[in-house]
Amino acid sequence: MPVNIYDVAKKAGVSVVTVSRVLNNSPKVRANNRQKVLTAIADLDYQPNAVAQSLARGSTGMVGLILPTVFDPFMAQVLASVEGALRDKGMFLVTSFAADDLQFGKANSVRLFRENRVDGILILSPLKNDALFLELKKNNFPFVLLDQHHSHIQASSVTVDNYYGGYQATNSLITAGAKRIGHIFGSGVYESTAERLNGYKQALLDHNIAVDEALLAPGDFTIYSGYKITKEWIIRGILPQAIFAADDNTAFGVIDAARKFRIAVPEKLAIIGYDDHPFASLLHPALSTVRQPTEELGRQGVELLSSLISGKIKRTTTIILKPEIVLRESTLSINNC
Amino acid sequence: MPVNIYDVAKKAGVSVVTVSRVLNNSPKVRANNRQKVLTAIADLDYQPNAVAQSLARGSTGMVGLILPTVFDPFMAQVLASVEGALRDKGMFLVTSFAADDLQFGKANSVRLFRENRVDGILILSPLKNDALFLELKKNNFPFVLLDQHHSHIQASSVTVDNYYGGYQATNSLITAGAKRIGHIFGSGVYESTAERLNGYKQALLDHNIAVDEALLAPGDFTIYSGYKITKEWIIRGILPQAIFAADDNTAFGVIDAARKFRIAVPEKLAIIGYDDHPFASLLHPALSTVRQPTEELGRQGVELLSSLISGKIKRTTTIILKPEIVLRESTLSINNC
DNA sequence: CTGAAAGCGCTTACAG
């Protein structure tokens, strides 16, 4: 039923080879013939079959993105960025939400490359998955890690400097006038958690502020954890003047708790989050935060992967991006008495 | 380099036809031969090439999802649900964020099916795109509309009853004791806006409450629009006792404004939103809302599309799902004086 | 139950 390359060739009065050449913009086609082919294509409303092209060429023009979830604004932003970058290249995106089931051999994400459905894979995950990485390496399949670097296994990656982000966030609190600064950090399994924490500590030390273990508490990137810990600090009477929250969700919880106990933000409690959640600038008080370069993360990831696929780059490449501080109402200035 | 079906056949001492049969679980293979093939597959770590299978079979095992954005929790939930449903079927998802550029012939989303990259397409969009629908129809390509129905063009769809949602939301406000109930509706371009509005009006009428045009205001599904309109109502001294917001974003804006003007929620102002945003249950006061059956929307969409692809269903099918009221703090009970 | 042959719709040397 659908028209194929032979129909076009017949209609144009040339061979399929010539049609193929026109399709692929080969320069060595006589102008006259090119025109005949173009006309036939238009008349027949012909569109080449990508599956056949993929088989013949040995590449599909599709890229896989493996990510744990899309309910996190950071993940969603990178996803959108990756899709946009691929679209600009005329490529397609196959998404696989599969943080967990990677261990199974026939996992969706493993099939993705083992069955040659895509030309390369982007892995956006704060968690390491050695089984997947090894499988990729064993098959010599092009892949790039996003927001994660890996020391054990040679792998190209694009990451964001979490130490820098943690340092700058804390620094902005110090600049606002705070001396006692708490930090609610994220889940321990993520590397970013330790890196942001280290940045926090170093910023304090650089300003001769001793690290107070009582003002360090483990959150889990949820509103509730921010709420609970802040409430606890308030009740125990050790609420600091400022809090650096592991992410904006946590920060929203901190604000929620402060409001409940009628503690003025930022006058009595300054807060800075991380990620620049869509709500950060929209709710009151507007939340200061650390914006991650998600657009660039996605774009650079696609560029790097493309180079790996085309073979332009052979060796492992690492790109480190810097996050950006965004100051809003929640860190305006501390009332220091 | 990668091992193919001929390598397996040779190793197993059978023909590729037999290998293919084992791969496709054909019953007519002698147990002995099946075992030899299985062993060879395991030894060689063979995985069939999906591209070649697609070409030979005429189907790819991939489905496309076209959606405008992933930054909306409703969209994100449906996306996740679709991916899960496809995964369960062993199929893959190609995502295309393309609400706008559908008009162009070589748009990413059009190439998706014109180039036979997917077996069917799911369109999740509150906006009509006749050009795309017609193109799909013309090519006789299987597709299902999600959260949208179309009267002009015959198309299968899975939708959610917005009239019912609007009616129930308003009804819950009446039940809570409110008489003067405002409604901040969504963007006019969406059909859901008019449907929810109609549900709102009918609920009022059914309780002998006249519709007050002054308490109807156009929002645009943003926090800001909810904030601005509520503020205006407060300043003009016409703030109603309760507000049905077009979605949770709008509702968050309403709460934000109420807080700013120190109007107690829900005592002085009851609020119900729509969508059950992840934050709805986490911030204080917890927001009452209308939860859409996103999981089922995605699952049913995939099922319907599968039936269309396999040819089990030929004619246009419409499935209408009901949303569910979720009552929380923001509508607890009105202080009616 | 098994396999030789043809076919899916393209692209790519190769020869002219």
Place this chain on the structure above:
DNA sequence: CTGAAAGCGCTTACAG
């Protein structure tokens, strides 16, 4: 500049 032939890696009647 052009096309006949082979090949990409599978599946599917068809004959045995």
